[in-house]
Amino acid sequence: MGIDYADLHDPNAEYTMRELSAGTMGVTGDRGGGRDVEITDVQTTMIDGNFPWTLVRVYTDAGVVGTGEAYWGAGVPELIQRMKPMVVGENPLDIDRLYEHLIQKMSGEGSIEGVTVTAISGIEIALHDLAGKVLDIPAYQLLGGKYRDEMRVYCYCHTAEEADPEACADEAERVVEELGYDALKFDLDVPSGLEKDRANRHLRPGEIRHKAEIVERVTERVKNRADVAFDCHWTFSGGSAKRLADAVAEYDVWWLEDPVPPENLEVQAEVTKSTTTPITVGENRYRVTEERRLIEDQAVDIIAPDLPKVGGMRETRKIADVADQYYVPVAMHNVSSPVATMASAHVGAAIPNSLAVEYHSYELGWWDDLVEETVIEDGYIEIPEEPGLGVTLDMDAVEAHMVDGEELFDPA
Secondary structure, three states: OOOHHHHHOOOHHHOOOOOHHHHHHHHOOOOOOOOOOOOEEEEEEEEEEEEEEEEEEEEEEEOOEEEEOOOOOHHHHHHHHHHHHHHHHOOOOHHHOOOOHHHOOHHOOOOOOOHHHHHHHHHHHHHHHHHHHHHHHHHHHHHHOOOOOOEEEEEEEOOOOOOOOOHHHHHHHHHHHOOOOOEEEEOOOOOOOOOOEEEEEEEEOOHHHHHHHHHHHHHHHHHHHOEEEEOOOOOOOHHHHHHHHHHHHOOOOEEOOOOOOOOOOOHHHHHHHHOOOEEEEOOOHHHHHHHHHHHOOOOOOOEEEHHHOOHHHHHHHHHHHHHOOOOOOOEOOOOOOOOHHHHHHHHHHHOOOOOEEEEEOOOOHHHHHHHHHOOOOEEEEEEEOEEEOOEOOOHHHHOEEEEOOOOOOOOO
């Protein structure tokens, strides 16, 4: 990008009292066993998928490379380059310390929430892949071992006629019968033709009837063959959300997702407690410090952190631990490439309260071409036993699908 961030003056990063580099902390002893490894470079490449996926690679002096992914968004690659000088020379096995080091060093630039956390997430995932390769263990082992050998995947479904209940039901049946999924999600924030004002968040009675009809047709079509969730994308008022949740309560709804905007946790809690329809929220919150408020206030029935957005693999594990204390399941939101999808699967395998991981790219014909391995088969991800994440980038596919102007990663 033409900027050497190592030369930039940054008073906040330079004078923080919580400097957690290896030098400051005195973490300099020899470890032996091939574990004396140093980070030499961090690179990014953006892929032009159905979302712009930012892939991250962390290089070492041992020739071992870790691959990660940050949630999509403007500024992520630049922030990762901004943080590169903070991790070069560090041992990549110290994942917790390096994560906290970056959070603290970047605190003045917004590491409490937002795109800075997203950028840190991409590095953190790559460190898990790298550490697993150095230690010759799969990533889930770094998280405490596994509860399951495979992760259930729910398929986010779309149709050209997304507001037509019968078209949605047809697509649900196709995805179950032809693609092998037993867990689905559809949009409910779709136009009914009855809207009067898109700004006020209010649902008219006819709009609620239309949305309930979509729910009825889809759930009745697949019945016990699949669980079905419905996404509202934080669109409606508290009152409208309550009426919608009540209207669909008689159907087999797996969950109703993000019915109200994320800013007001009190409204979210009130909606959740008002209905027997399960309410799922979490993709718009960052780190365990924010997600825990949803859980502790019992504002969710299911928590849905997005791993490459919320802080990475260990942070998602921390969120799951808090959720487990309140008997709340975890259904990971995911719009990622195979890299972060597999990272989510490793975390899902390592926590007791995991429901499923989202798959948002079933209409993209080359999604699984980005890696050499098969990721999803018959609606499930088999957790790899290979070191790290267990996926290998296909560099020809990466190069073919890079955003214009991007550069391919250096060889390992």
